[in-house]
Amino acid sequence: MTDFVIVGAGECGARAAFALRDRGFDGTITLIGSETHLPYERPPLSKDALVAGAGPKLVAEAERYGEAGIALVCGRTVASIDRAGRRVVLSDGAAFPYDRLLLATGARPRALPGAPFSAGRIRALRSHDDAVAIRGHLSRGSHVAILGGGFIGLELAASARRLGATVTLLEGLPRILTRGVPVEIAGRVAERHAAEGVEILCGATVAAVEETPGEVRVRLSDGRVVPASLLVVGIGAIPNAELAAAAGLAVDNGIAVDGHLRTSDPDIFAAGDCTSYPLPLYGGRRVRLESWRNAQEQGILAAANMLGGDEPASAVPWFWSDQYDLTLQIAGLADDAAQTVRRDMGEGAFILFHLAADGRLIAASGIGPGNAVARDIRLAEMLIAAGVRANPADLASPDTKLKKLLAA
Numbered sequence: 418m419t420d421f422v423i424v425g426a427g428e429c430g431a432r433a434a435f436a437l438r439d440r441g442f443d444g445t446i447t448l449i450g451s452e453t454h455l456p457y458e459r460p461p462l463s464k465d466a467l468v469a470g471a472g473p474k475l476v477a478e479a480e481r482y483g484e485a486g487i488a489l490v491c492g493r494t495v496a497s498i499d500r501a502g503r504r505v506v507l508s509d510g511a512a513f514p515y516d517r518l519l520l521a522t523g524a525r526p527r528a529l530p531g532a533p534f535s536a537g538r539i540r541a542l543r544s545h546d547d548a549v550a551i552r553g554h555l556s557r558g559s560h561v562a563i564l565g566g567g568f569i570g571l572e573l574a575a576s577a578r579r580l581g582a583t584v585t586l587l588e589g590l591p592r593i594l595t596r597g598v599p600v601e602i603a604g605r606v607a608e609r610h611a612a613e614g615v616e617i618l619c620g621a622t623v624a625a626v627e628e629t630p631g632e633v634r635v636r637l638s639d640g641r642v643v644p645a646s647l648l649v650v651g652i653g654a655i656p657n658a659e660l661a662a663a664a665g666l667a668v669d670n671g672i673a674v675d676g677h678l679r680t681s682d683p684d685i686f687a688a689g690d691c692t693s694y695p696l697p698l699y700g701g702r703r704v705r706l707e708s709w710r711n712a713q714e715q716g717i718l719a720a721a722n723m724l725g726g727d728e729p730a731s732a733v734p735w736f737w738s739d740q741y742d743l744t745l746q747i748a749g750l751a752d753d754a755a756q757t758v759r760r761d762m763g764e765g766a767f768i769l770f771h772l773a774a775d776g777r778l779i780a781a782s783g784i785g786p787g788n789a790v791a792r793d794i795r796l797a798e799m800l801i802a803a804g805v806r807a808n809p810a811d812l813a814s815p816d817t818k819l820k821k822l823l824a825a
């Protein structure tokens with residue numbers, strides 16, 4: 418085994434490359450990415466990159482790739498995988514041979530039908546270049562319309578308000594944060610945005626979008642028109658699975674891998690946002706996570722398994738979002754909860770514990786200022802991983818230390 422190739426130089430691909438070396442692999446590692454920047458972290462894009470104009474937060478400085486002997490190929494795209502010839506072919510015709518291949522191609526923003534993204538006033542927020550372009554439109558006196566009340570849209574709304582822009586957020590469903598976020602937490606987030614002056618219009622369906630050199634106008638199906646300097650569309654992401662599909666690999670809401678991140682070809686692995694995998698903690702249900710920690714952990718895990726390891730992808734899903742001084746954290750998947758109990762923690766912070774019908778703790782969602790919920794969510798994550806059946810009254814009482822439940 419001498420040549421390892423990684424397609425996708427994001428969080429996941431870069432972590433995998435370093436993990437291969439950390440685990441003693443001494444063959445060639447080629448990390449290929451379409452973006453011209455060195456691999457960087459995306460979470461700051463909706464936060465510091467907008468508010469402070471921060472440059473890309475690199476996964477590692479340029480020298481570290483050289484020191485680790487990682488050949489980083491930036492600004493070039495893999496166009497196909499030649500499985501029979503065991504090589505990837507780039508859009509410029511170059512080819513790289515592989516013994517083992519990792520696909521870490523991430524996801525791309527979903528466009529609104531009839532309103533493609535433009536270099537002007539209809540934008541998405543996925544890359545550092547997107548953040549720079551959006552920031553150029555955010556100032557006192559500008560008006561940003563955001564389509565989609567998910568995490569990215571809401572974080573963008575908070576950052577835009579901090580820069581003094583007027584914000585209208587349009588959500589098609591009856592409330593914001595419908596995907597995996599309990600109604601109480603979504604309500605708390607909505608209240609805070611309203612208090613900060615964000616106009617949130619739920620149940621808003623877009624009939625048409627018109628872009629002119631001076632503005633963009635969003636026409637809603639009830640006849641209302643929202644004129645704005647910029648429209649940012651945040652209606653979800655599509656996994657970049659086409660490369661895998663064209664090579665005949667199984668695809669099911671992303672590149673389908675087994676519990677060890679192997680695709681249907683034993684020499685090709687996939688990890689991060691582009692991947693769906695079975696999660697044993699939730700009965701083997703196939704999930705695709707879009708989260709920073711998942712991208713990191715799966716990159717490291719894929720590296721171990723590419724080297725012949727047998728490590729299962731079994732981590733409890735975890736996600737955080739920062740909006741104003743509020744931090745929201747979710748551990749686990751709450752969809753199948755039979756019961757939810759609330760623990761109030763002071764200063765308006767609270768955690769919801771979600772229990773399965775058999776009493777097992779399967780998820781915990783919390784919100785509060787700063788780090789108010791971080792410690793207990795971390796402990797809840799351990800309780801979830803351990804499959805603990807907890808007494809709802811204990812969970813609800815702030816006097817019960819979660820550490821004690823874990824020890825018990």
Ligand SMILES: Cc1cc2nc3c(=O)[nH]c(=O)nc-3n(C[C@H](O)[C@H](O)[C@H](O)COP(=O)(O)OP(=O)(O)OC[C@H]3O[C@@H](n4cnc5c(N)ncnc54)[C@H](O)[C@@H]3O)c2cc1C
Nearest residue numbers: 425427428429450451459460495523689690707708709712
């Ligand atoms: C604005 C924003 C804010 C976020 N905030 C949070 C947060 O607060 N908390 C959290 O947990 N998560 C957050 N996330 C999610 C998190 O950043 C992602 O889950 C993570 O970046 C996924 O990493 P990845 O490496 O799997 O994919 P990506 O980061 O998407 O990287 C994939 C890379 O592969 C490249 N690529 C794709 N196809 C090819 C090809 N054919 N050839 C070469 N290169 C290719 C892409 O250009 C891209 O650079 C946020 C994401 C965004 C966009």
